[in-house]
Every structure is written in C-alpha cells, then in structure tokens.
Amino acid sequence: MKFLVNPSKFNELADYIFKPVLILSILLFALGLLFSFYLSPDDYQQGSTVRIMYVHVPSAWLALLTYAIMTLYSIAALAFRIPFGFIFNTAVAPIGAVFTLICVISGSLWGKPMWGTWWVWDARLTSVAILFIIYLIIIFMNLSIENRNVREKVVAIFILVGSVNLPIVKFSVDWWNTLHQPATISKLSKPSIDPSMMTPLIIMTLAFISIGLSIAILRIKTEIISRKSNLG
C-alpha cells in the first residue's frame, strides 16, 4: 500500500492503471446510461424524472467521499508529515467541487417538477451549497497564496476546520424535518429501493468513481511533476 503515501510508487502504479481505468469508465458510462434510460422502469409517482437519480445520487456520494478522503489526507499530512497528502489535496479539490456542482444542479432540475421550486432553504440543500462554497475557498486559497510551504499547510488546516460540515450534510435529513427525503440506501437496513432501479444506480456509481479516479490520477501526476520541477 506504499502508493498511497509515496509519490514515486504512485507514479509507477498510475502508469499501469490509468488506461484501464479510463476505458472502464467509458464502458461503465455507456452501460449505465443504457440502463438508466431504457432498461429501468418509470417510478409510479415520479414518472420518468426518477432517472435524474442515476446522476444525482452518485455525484452526491462522491462529493462527500472526496471531502472525507481529503480530510484523512490532511490529518496524515499534518500529523505524520506525509507530503503526498498536500499533493492529493491540491489535485483533488476541483474534482470534488465539480461533483458537488453536478449534484446541486441535477437536484435543482429534479426539484422543479417534483417539489415545484428550483430551490428551497432546507437543511440538506443549504449544507450541500455550503460544501460547494468550502470547495471553492480551498481552490481560491491554492491559487492566491504564493509561498508553497505556507499554502499547503494552511489549506490542510482549513480542510480540517471545514470538515465539521460533513456530518451536518450526512445527518441533516435525520436531524431536521426536511423536504429532501432521508437516505434510502444505508448499511444498517435493507435498502428500500427496487432491484430494477438499484442496478443502474450501482453501475452509474462505479462509472462516476472510475471517471473521478482517472481524472484524479492525471491531476496528481501533473502536481507531482510540477513540484519536482519547482513550478508551483
């Protein structure tokens, strides 16, 4: 597992797995779109708009997952002096921001036909919007502080302070009465979703993970190269 903390080991592994992951993501996207548009049933209440779920839910999961991994890497980087954590934070923040933006926009498009408004100020929607703003602040900090030694540590501290938002996003639907529904798929209980809708959801989640992974590999490799040549 050295490739998780060692840049040169990561580079070796990345050269092997980048192309397979990219091809896998294309295949999974083709399969997932086929499933979600033609091979899954309409919802009995929501009709065809339920198909937005196959984009909305995976992007929301990945937005949270990206931030959680960034938090873990910040702890590792600050406490155990692992510089790969700083590389990871710099490289991956825009990917998380894009996933959050996809989640917010698709949710808004889903909300208009189902709830009647593009946006309501309930806890889940607001906390995800705050997550998006936190991602933007991380990106802007990376752009505006010039000294690299200060920048990477300050950004890691900010990520740690901002991680208080993660449990709020996750549990907002349980703690408050929200218009947004509670989690359908959880680890503790049997999912209350039909298998015919579960299959495209899983395929789309895997597709999102693999496309995110391949972009992340590209960006981390670029970051490592720019650090080696003292460009950034």
Added chain:
Amino acid sequence: MIILNKIISFYYREYKLNLSGFQDILTNIIFFFVSIFIFIFSIGPDKEKISTLSIGIVWTLLLLSSTLSLRKFYQDDFENGSLLIMHLNGFSFGFIAILKTFSHFLFVQVPFLLSIPIACIILNIANDKIIYLVASFAVGSLTLSCLGSISSSMNLMNQRNFLLGSVIVMIFSIPIIIFSVSIINIEESFNSLISILFGILLIVFAINPWASGLCLKLSIENN
C-alpha cells in the same frame, strides 16, 4: 509574575494602538448604522415589515461590519515584526492568538455591544427583546472574534485575495446566526439556545489557538 507583567504590557500596547486608531472603530460603527438606514430605505418605512425583519437585519449587519476590521487583526503586527518580538519574549503562538482574540473582542466588538440598544430603538424592537439581543451578541461576538483570528491568520501570506478571509468567517458563522436569531424570535427556549451558543463558542475557542497558532508559525517561518 513576569508572565502577568508581560500580559499587562501586551494589553497596554493594544490599548494605545486602538486609541490612536479610534476613528477606525468609529467608522465601523458608522458603517453599521448607515447600512441599517440603507436597509430601511430599500424595504420601505412600513412598520409591520420592519418589525418582522429587524432582528435579522441587526445580526446580519453586525456580522458584516465586524468582518470589515479583520484586515487589522494580525496584518500590522506581522508586517512590522511585533509578532516575532512577542514570540521571542516567551509567548507561544497559540497564546498570542488567545490574547489577540480577547483584545479584538474588547476593542472592536464591545463598542458594537454598546451601540446595539441605539440600533434597536431606531428599528422599533421591543424593550424586553433588547436584553436577549445583547446577550446573544455577547456570546456570539466572542465566537466571531475566534473565527476572525483563524481566518486572518490563514490569510497572512495571502497578498492577492484578502476578501477570502471575510468569506471564511461568514461561512462558519452561519450556525451562530441561526441560533442567535431564534433566541430572540422564540423566547421560551432561551436557556437551551444560549447553551448551544456557549457550546459553539467553546468548540471554536478550543480550535482557535491550535489553528491560528500553527498558521502564525508557518507565516513567520516562511516570510
């Protein structure tokens, strides 16, 4: 006893500095009142409308005008080298952060605390609600000072984009705004809500020396 002397001289210096720059603090308060006027002009002088919005207006503008002075939190001391001198005199960076937070509370937030009743009279807020507003701001403003310390120490080396510091404070002050506005609007639950505010204050107060101290140390080492 030596450390006590040092702390007293630290606050004497802060007092002198703030006294010579008193017009800055006064300008902050004038900004607060002028923005209340602007708010009233933009929603119209209808008494019903103002009375439903007034608490939210006061809290929002207090937050906005107290973030205006964040630029002076560490920047001046950092640029003329006083932070380094204080550290060489035996204060750890975390302790400097705590001292500075209290000094910001005393010299920037307390004048706001005194000007709240006047703002309440202008906005026709009932007299028994003023005490709740002052209590919630007394707790909330110390939290705001801690957040200000964290964000301005993060942006010490940031020469390009200083507005980022205000955005950071505003993002993390959302829970404070929520709970302190509901203190005034739902009077029965005063005790439970003020406990939540105190809880937030303690959490932020515990994070503050670690986060700001580390950022100050990084900026001074790499300057």
